[in-house]
Each structure stands twice: as C-alpha cells, then as structure tokens.
Amino acid sequence: MASSPTLDMPNARETLRATFGFDDFRGRQAEVVERTLAGKSSLAVMPTGAGKSLTYQLPAVMLEGTCVVISPLIALMHDQLRSARANGIRAATLTSADADWRETQDAFRAGELDLLYIAPERASQPAFRDFLSSSKLALFAIDEAHCVSEWGHDFRPDYRMLRPLMDAFPDVARLALTATADGQTRVDVMAQLGIPEEGLVLAGFDRPNIRYAIRPRDNPVRQIAALMAERPGPGIVYAQTRRKVEELAEKLAAATGRKVLPYHAGLPAETRAANQAAFVASEDMVIAATVAFGMGIDKPDVRFVAHVGVPKSVEAYYQETGRAGRDGDPAAAAMFWGAGDFATARARLAEVDEDRRNAERARLDALAGLVETAGCRRAVLLRHFGESPPESCGNCDNCLDRPAVTQVTELARKLLSAVYRTGQSFGLGHIQKVLTGANDERIRQRGHDRLSVFGIVEGEDALLLQPLGRALQARGDLVPTEHGGLALGGSAREILTGAREVEIVVPPKRQRRSRGGGSGEANPVGDPLFDALRELRRELAAEAQVPPYVIFHDSTLREMAASRPSTMAQMGRITGVGGKKLEAYGARFLQEISRH
Known part of the structure; x- marks a missing residue:
C-alpha cells in the first residue's frame, strides 16, 4: 500500500x-x-x-x-x-x-x-x-x-x-x-x-533498567529470599524440575511470608490457570515455575526474575530475564548456578541430532562464558548479539563490585591429574578429599591414599578447589560420566601439558547485598496520594476484571501523583492516558486526587 x-x-x-x-x-x-x-x-x-x-x-x-x-x-x-x-x-x-x-x-x-x-x-x-x-x-x-x-x-x-x-x-x-x-x-x-x-x-538488545547478577548456588531459598526483600513487587523464580518448583514455592512462602505459587505442566490445568491469573492480577506475588511460564505473560511490573540453575542458552536467558521490568522501572535478574547444571547440560548434548550438536555446544560454551566472566555481564550479553557495548555498564554485579581473578593453572593441573589417576569415575567431592589428604575410609579402600596426588593441596589452594572444579565443568574441561563421576574433556589435556593457562574468579567470602541505585523503590511507596491512586486502580481493575496494569502503569500513577492534574484536559496530557482511558477512568482519578 x-x-x-x-x-x-x-x-x-x-x-x-x-x-x-x-x-x-x-x-x-x-x-x-x-x-x-x-x-x-x-x-x-x-x-x-x-x-x-x-x-x-x-x-x-x-x-x-x-x-x-x-x-x-x-x-x-x-x-x-x-x-x-x-x-x-x-x-x-x-x-x-x-x-x-x-x-x-x-x-x-x-x-x-x-x-x-x-x-x-x-x-x-x-x-x-x-x-x-x-x-x-x-x-x-x-x-x-x-x-x-x-x-x-x-x-x-x-x-x-x-x-x-x-x-x-x-x-x-x-x-x-x-x-x-x-x-x-x-x-x-x-x-x-x-x-x-x-x-x-x-533496535539493539540493551535493557539498561535490569541489574544482572550471577552467583554460585549455595542455599537458593536464602539467596532468593534476600532478593525478594530487596525487590518488593511481583517476581518469577525459574527452576529446572517440577519437584524443585514446588519445593521452592513452599519454602519461599514460609521463609518470607509472601504469597508464592507454583506453575508447571504437571499441575491440573485449572490450578495452572488459577495460579497464573493470580500472578497477573497481583502487585506483590511471586511465582515459581518451569521455563514454559512467562512467554505468554505480558505483565509489565515484574520486579525480578531469578534462575535456580542455568537456562538453555544465552538467548533463552535474555528472553527469560527480559520478563522483568517491562515498564522501564528498575528490575533485577539473578542466576544461582552450580557445576552440576553444566554437567547435566553437556551430558544431554549426546541426545541432540548430530547436525545440531555443534550449534548447541557453542550455545552452552557461550553461556559458560557469561557465567564465568569477571567482566561486565551486560557487555558479554550484548556482544553475543553482535553489538559493541562499553566495557562497563555500571549496573551488573561485576561492574558494581569488581571480582578478583586468580591464576590457577598449577592447581588445575593437580585437580585434572587427580581425576585421571583415580580412573575418571569419581565426583568432585572425592577428588577434593584425595588432593587434600583427607582421612577417609573410602579413599583407603580404593588405594587412593597411595597415589602421588594424595595430600598435595593445602591452605588457600584447598579453598579454591570447589570454584575451580565448578569452572572447569562449566567450560567443558571436566565432563560427567554415565555413573556420576568426572572425566577429562575439552581442553583438559592442553592444561595438563602446560599449553593452556587457567584463571578463575575468586568467589566472595559472603554474599553481598547490592548497593545503591537499582534496587530502590521506583514507586514512592508511603506517598499517601500514590498509595491512594494504586488502591483506586485495584478497585477499577476488580470491577473490569482485568489486571491493575491494564488500567494504568505505575509510571502513569507516579506522574499523576507528581503533577496533580485538576481538569480532564490536564489528565489527558499524562503519559499513558489515551482517549478511551481518559473517558473511562479520568473522572475517578481526578476525584481521588482532589481529595488529597
């Protein structure tokens, strides 16, 4: 035309x-x-x-x-x-x-x-x-x-x-x-x-209002409860199994006193529909879900998205975290990962059609790069999509609290050597015990206390074995065996021969709460007029049987509370108040504003 x-x-x-x-x-x-x-x-x-x-x-x-x-x-x-x-x-x-x-x-x-x-x-x-x-x-x-x-x-x-x-x-x-x-x-x-x-x-891929943070998983209930305390408002917690979804929903509700409901394909259809409807209509509920949840939700006021485990790819991570902060207000994306996540993902590559396997392996390597980087998370994300971002964004965990990086090539050679000498059939816990010379009956029974690698790691290096093992699994240099052990893979032999060096991020001794700037309340909670406008929005949403954000976004209510329009013409100039909404709701909101 x-x-x-x-x-x-x-x-x-x-x-x-x-x-x-x-x-x-x-x-x-x-x-x-x-x-x-x-x-x-x-x-x-x-x-x-x-x-x-x-x-x-x-x-x-x-x-x-x-x-x-x-x-x-x-x-x-x-x-x-x-x-x-x-x-x-x-x-x-x-x-x-x-x-x-x-x-x-x-x-x-x-x-x-x-x-x-x-x-x-x-x-x-x-x-x-x-x-x-x-x-x-x-x-x-x-x-x-x-x-x-x-x-x-x-x-x-x-x-x-x-x-x-x-x-x-x-x-x-x-x-x-x-x-x-x-x-x-x-x-x-x-x-x-x-x-x-x-x-x-x-148009570019940057979501500057989202603060990215990626941490090793230690106690996900405690970690997510802390995130919920920092980010009042609706949130999504993604887990990889139905059992984990239900467990997180129950434990987070008990730990925080907030409403947390589960969502996964194993629930009855009516339960899924009811839980989704409750989340869409809520202004503070959290939903624990498998990754299928969210693609069909256009909810603009989600204040955080948390992953308990790694997503399928950088693309999937970007899409899933993108469900936070669609209204432009500050939001958070947090991932809590473990070495086993990558071990499981790499084991599944064998099930992928051969013509797609290399592409899927490249996707997993790119995800490992995002998780393992000591640099700006946003820069890694944007470079993945072909952009040329600044080296620092100022709104991710690594930019706000730059982590230390340490050279661990010699320790990596000791760890890989121990994996090889024990037969490439034991998990990281057993390998750590061998390297640190633990007094363990299982080690003695297998004669691992007589190996040259027994007891060769001590002090500060011993504390780095776990993060190093996690990093090597993320990068594919250690891969899972059929029975749950670890075997050499990827660049392991290059590391052993000294042809490749290894650096890792030094894990923080304790999880630090994020500081200033992105956690804050975008909404002036405690402002009597703003709170009254939100309450009116809830009433109108219930009358119309639609979620509150369909009436007006929080940003529109903030502008009303700040400019206090007194006529329909002034109300019509507020961002987000179109002709139909002005006609339907303008008088009610003007009346509420006049009361204050």
Missing part, C-alpha cells in the same frame, strides 16, 4: 497520543511504523519492553482492513487483547479457548476488527486462508518470530507454514517481531518469511 496524506508520520503521532496517550515514539518504533504504513515488510528486533506490540497496533488503527497477528500462546494473545481493548482498539482472538468464535468470524467478515490474534497452528490451515479472503487485510504481524528459525532457541515447526499463507496475499505487508535473534537467526527468519534484506530494523 502506498503512503497517503492520512498515513504520514504526523498523523501517526496524533493517533499515538489519542489512542495510547504517548507524546512520541521510543527507540526505533517510528521507523518500523513508517515502513509499515508505507506497505513495506520488516523484521523488527527490539528488546523486551521497547513497545513491539505498538508497532503493529498503531498501524492497525490507521490502515484500512484487519491486522492479523500470529502469536504462539493463547495466554499471550488474551493478555494483549485486554490491553488493546482498554485503549479502544477493536480486537479479537480466534483460538480453541474462545467460545465466541462465530461472532469473531462475523465481525472480521464485516470489517469490524482492527486486530485478529491467531495461533500459528490455525494460520497454517488451508481453510483459514480461505477465511482471510473474505475481508480486507491490512497487515500480517508475526510475534516471537525467532520461532520460525531452526537456529532459534524456541523453534516451532508451524511457523514454517506461515510463508504460503502470506504469499497468498502478496499486497499485504509483513511485520516480524522478536526480542531474541542473533545474526544467524535473523538471516533465517527473513528468508523463511519472505522479508527483504533492507527490511531489518535492529
């Missing part, structure tokens, strides 16, 4: 103010919107929280016809549906969970929808293509577009079937959106979806 006077950017900014309550675009939003209004196809790679959904919702309001949004999860569609309708956008979903599908189809055929959300499984059906032919289309928007690529970390085969659907409507522009795609994935996504090379809009 060619641009016209009604589809220029000044008109787009007027629509942005009137519909969404924003005075201007953020980041690369304007570029994406301008391309879309001009009928050009694009792949927009934008960080979570940068407003990806606005880049198709605003054109959907301006363009003639319906924007078809392909989204991977029903929960995500319904969440975005609530937000779109709250802004006065004519939107509907067509999913297996919707009872009103006939009304939705009739509304589409009648040209009464701005947005129609569907799943890729439905989009790939020939009958759906025929259905779309019954009305005018404005745009195809493909959310979580990295799912189309086999190189992506969340590959979904049904996304591969979208190209034939879109090719049947050659005059309709395509807008693919993702927050997580490295260079190889971006090229593949564009090829699979038929987006020209010049259509790439790369």
Whole structure:
C-alpha cells in the first residue's frame, strides 16, 4: 500500500497520543511504523519492553482492513487483547479457548476488527486462508518470530507454514517481531518469511533498567529470599524440575511470608490457570515455575526474575530475564548456578541430532562464558548479539563490585591429574578429599591414599578447589560420566601439558547485598496520594476484571501523583492516558486526587 496524506508520520503521532496517550515514539518504533504504513515488510528486533506490540497496533488503527497477528500462546494473545481493548482498539482472538468464535468470524467478515490474534497452528490451515479472503487485510504481524528459525532457541515447526499463507496475499505487508535473534537467526527468519534484506530494523538488545547478577548456588531459598526483600513487587523464580518448583514455592512462602505459587505442566490445568491469573492480577506475588511460564505473560511490573540453575542458552536467558521490568522501572535478574547444571547440560548434548550438536555446544560454551566472566555481564550479553557495548555498564554485579581473578593453572593441573589417576569415575567431592589428604575410609579402600596426588593441596589452594572444579565443568574441561563421576574433556589435556593457562574468579567470602541505585523503590511507596491512586486502580481493575496494569502503569500513577492534574484536559496530557482511558477512568482519578 502506498503512503497517503492520512498515513504520514504526523498523523501517526496524533493517533499515538489519542489512542495510547504517548507524546512520541521510543527507540526505533517510528521507523518500523513508517515502513509499515508505507506497505513495506520488516523484521523488527527490539528488546523486551521497547513497545513491539505498538508497532503493529498503531498501524492497525490507521490502515484500512484487519491486522492479523500470529502469536504462539493463547495466554499471550488474551493478555494483549485486554490491553488493546482498554485503549479502544477493536480486537479479537480466534483460538480453541474462545467460545465466541462465530461472532469473531462475523465481525472480521464485516470489517469490524482492527486486530485478529491467531495461533500459528490455525494460520497454517488451508481453510483459514480461505477465511482471510473474505475481508480486507491490512497487515500480517508475526510475534516471537525467532520461532520460525531452526537456529532459534524456541523453534516451532508451524511457523514454517506461515510463508504460503502470506504469499497468498502478496499486497499485504509483513511485520516480524522478536526480542531474541542473533545474526544467524535473523538471516533465517527473513528468508523463511519472505522479508527483504533492507527490511531489518535492529533496535539493539540493551535493557539498561535490569541489574544482572550471577552467583554460585549455595542455599537458593536464602539467596532468593534476600532478593525478594530487596525487590518488593511481583517476581518469577525459574527452576529446572517440577519437584524443585514446588519445593521452592513452599519454602519461599514460609521463609518470607509472601504469597508464592507454583506453575508447571504437571499441575491440573485449572490450578495452572488459577495460579497464573493470580500472578497477573497481583502487585506483590511471586511465582515459581518451569521455563514454559512467562512467554505468554505480558505483565509489565515484574520486579525480578531469578534462575535456580542455568537456562538453555544465552538467548533463552535474555528472553527469560527480559520478563522483568517491562515498564522501564528498575528490575533485577539473578542466576544461582552450580557445576552440576553444566554437567547435566553437556551430558544431554549426546541426545541432540548430530547436525545440531555443534550449534548447541557453542550455545552452552557461550553461556559458560557469561557465567564465568569477571567482566561486565551486560557487555558479554550484548556482544553475543553482535553489538559493541562499553566495557562497563555500571549496573551488573561485576561492574558494581569488581571480582578478583586468580591464576590457577598449577592447581588445575593437580585437580585434572587427580581425576585421571583415580580412573575418571569419581565426583568432585572425592577428588577434593584425595588432593587434600583427607582421612577417609573410602579413599583407603580404593588405594587412593597411595597415589602421588594424595595430600598435595593445602591452605588457600584447598579453598579454591570447589570454584575451580565448578569452572572447569562449566567450560567443558571436566565432563560427567554415565555413573556420576568426572572425566577429562575439552581442553583438559592442553592444561595438563602446560599449553593452556587457567584463571578463575575468586568467589566472595559472603554474599553481598547490592548497593545503591537499582534496587530502590521506583514507586514512592508511603506517598499517601500514590498509595491512594494504586488502591483506586485495584478497585477499577476488580470491577473490569482485568489486571491493575491494564488500567494504568505505575509510571502513569507516579506522574499523576507528581503533577496533580485538576481538569480532564490536564489528565489527558499524562503519559499513558489515551482517549478511551481518559473517558473511562479520568473522572475517578481526578476525584481521588482532589481529595488529597
């Protein structure tokens, strides 16, 4: 579609103010919107929280016809549906969970929808293509577009079937959106979806409001309870097994007195749905979950994401931590890891198809590099996605409290030698005992007290054996055996021959609480007006049966509390107060402000 006077950017900014309550675009939003209004196809790679959904919702309001949004999860569609309708956008979903599908189809055929959300499984059906032919289309928007690529970390085969659907409507522009795609994935996504090379809009990956911290795991309940105390507000705790999820939910609730609920595929569907709904509606609840949770949640006020164990890859870590602080307020991402996490992950490489094994191994090595670095965490993350960041970000654990690094090549040779001389079949605990000369019956029974490596480590070096063993396992120089022992792998032989040196980060003697600047309350809790506005928001959300953030974000309430508007015109100038919300809620909030 060619641009016209009604589809220029000044008109787009007027629509942005009137519909969404924003005075201007953020980041690369304007570029994406301008391309879309001009009928050009694009792949927009934008960080979570940068407003990806606005880049198709605003054109959907301006363009003639319906924007078809392909989204991977029903929960995500319904969440975005609530937000779109709250802004006065004519939107509907067509999913297996919707009872009103006939009304939705009739509304589409009648040209009464701005947005129609569907799943890729439905989009790939020939009958759906025929259905779309019954009305005018404005745009195809493909959310979580990295799912189309086999190189992506969340590959979904049904996304591969979208190209034939879109090719049947050659005059309709395509807008693919993702927050997580490295260079190889971006090229593949564009090829699979038929987006020209010049259509790439790369907005960058930095989430400056998130403070990253990665620590060895010692007592995860205590570690996460400390994080919860620092970060009041909603949080997500990711664990790798269902049993661990339930255990963490129970123990964290007991330790903190906060509401903590579990979420995993083994729970009854109604329990999962109830726990998710409680979390979405809450302003302070924590949910313990497997990694499937969160992809379908567009909750902007999550104040922290914690990982108990390592994620699948740097891409997965970036996406999962990106669920924190989507409203732009300060948030935290904490990972608590152990050597066994990498041992398990490397053992699973044997189960991966051979043609993907090298790529998966490279992903795991990149993750180990992030965990093991003594430098800036954010810089490692951003370099992984092809950016050239500064050497220090000032908002990660290593930048705020620079760790010491020590050269441990000789100690590494002793440890690896002990692994080899004991037959490459014992765990790190046994190896430590051998090296430190422990008086242990099991060691004597096996004759390990007569080995040349028995008792050759003492003093400060003995304290470094555990972090060194953890580091060597993360890097793949020690790999797990079938029966739970350790064997030489990776560059172990180069280390033993002196061809490679080893450095590790010296672990802190105690976990330090983060200092100043990112933990703080972004919200002026204790300000009577702000607290009253939040209470009013809760009441209105309950009346409308939507989560509080659908009414207004905290940042909007903060601006109200600071500027204290006294007229509807002044209220309409508050960021985030669009025309529909002003009409629906403006008078109630003005009344509350006048009482203070």
